[in-house]
Amino acid sequence: MSEPVFDDLIHQPHRLRICVLLAGAEEVAFQALCEELGVAMPTLSKQLKMLSEAGYVTTRKTFPSGRAATWARLTTAGRHALTGHLAALKSLVEQVD
Amino acid sequence: MADDFDAQAALDAATDTRTHLADRVQTPWWYHPCYGIFIAVTCLALGLPAGTISHQHRLYLFLLVIIGNFAVTQVYRHVTGVWIQTAVGPRTRRLMIEFAIGLVLAFAASVANYLWHGPWWTPVVIGAAAIVAATLFGRHYDEALRAEMRAGASP
Numbered sequence: 001m002s003e004p005v006f007d008d009l010i011h012q013p014h015r016l017r018i019c020v021l022l023a024g025a026e027e028v029a030f031q032a033l034c035e036e037l038g039v040a041m042p043t044l045s046k047q048l049k050m051l052s053e054a055g056y057v058t059t060r061k062t063f064p065s066g067r068a069a070t071w072a073r074l075t076t077a078g079r080h081a082l083t084g085h086l087a088a089l090k091s092l093v094e095q096v097d
Numbered sequence: 098m099a100d101d102f103d104a105q106a107a108l109d110a111a112t113d114t115r116t117h118l119a120d121r122v123q124t125p126w127w128y129h130p131c132y133g134i135f136i137a138v139t140c141l142a143l144g145l146p147a148g149t150i151s152h153q154h155r156l157y158l159f160l161l162v163i164i165g166n167f168a169v170t171q172v173y174r175h176v177t178g179v180w181i182q183t184a185v186g187p188r189t190r191r192l193m194i195e196f197a198i199g200l201v202l203a204f205a206a207s208v209a210n211y212l213w214h215g216p217w218w219t220p221v222v223i224g225a226a227a228i229v230a231a232t233l234f235g236r237h238y239d240e241a242l243r244a245e246m247r248a249g250a251s252p
Contacts, residue, residue, distance in 0.1 A: 016107055020114040023251045025122075025179045032178025036117055071180070079251075086111060092104035 005084035022074035129235025137224030144207030144220030186245035
């Protein structure tokens with residue numbers, strides 16, 4: 001069980017969902033993230049940039065059929081932060097109960 | 098209190114997100130049969146007796162498997178937008194081990210057929226069984242994968 005640590009960066013709804021999506025796979029395509037979140041690419045780019053600057057996410061470009069495709073991956077630090085944040089949320093809910 | 102409502106809503110959003118991701122990981126119908134065919138071709142390359150196929154053609158078959166494997170993987174990534182290569186929980190780990198054992202047995206039987214000058218049809222039969230097994234196993238594995246993803250397991 002991870003130690004509960006509330007993370008202000010991950011707590012933002014879009015960024016939380018991005019981290020949960022990335023935690024469930026090894027890599028997720030930019031387009032797939034946009035579709036799952038229901039946001040436009042500029043919004044996603046901004047959120048990924050913030051997570052990347054914190055060291056939680058890395059991105060890379062591939063060029064299938066000559067067109068660029070961006071893939072995002074959660075880092076070890078990102079997984080740890082997400083796990084701690086979810087544990088903190090559960091702890092908050094249990095305190096009320 | 099705002100904090101506990103926010104906390105519960107955030108947890109619910111995380112659960113909902115996991116479910117959506119699991120639903121997204123729908124393997125195209127051709128994916129597992131293709132892998133079965135690659136296994137079958139490998140069995141042929143390993144197991145066809147000397148004289149039925151030249152060493153050069155055996156090499157071509159191996160190259161075909163490598164290139165085909167890469168191509169199928171790239172198409173899968175493009176179609177789903179998600180890449181998961183490893184098991185995510187105890188059930189998928191167990192299934193992967195079972196699959197690996199089956200693969201080793203199929204290849205070992207093919208190599209044995211080559212080494213002991215067995216009939217040409219042995220690797221053909223092994224390959225045909227591999228196509229069926231890979232298709233059925235693949236679908237079973239996918240169901241287990243999606244169930245474990247919904248439960249929060251991750252690679």
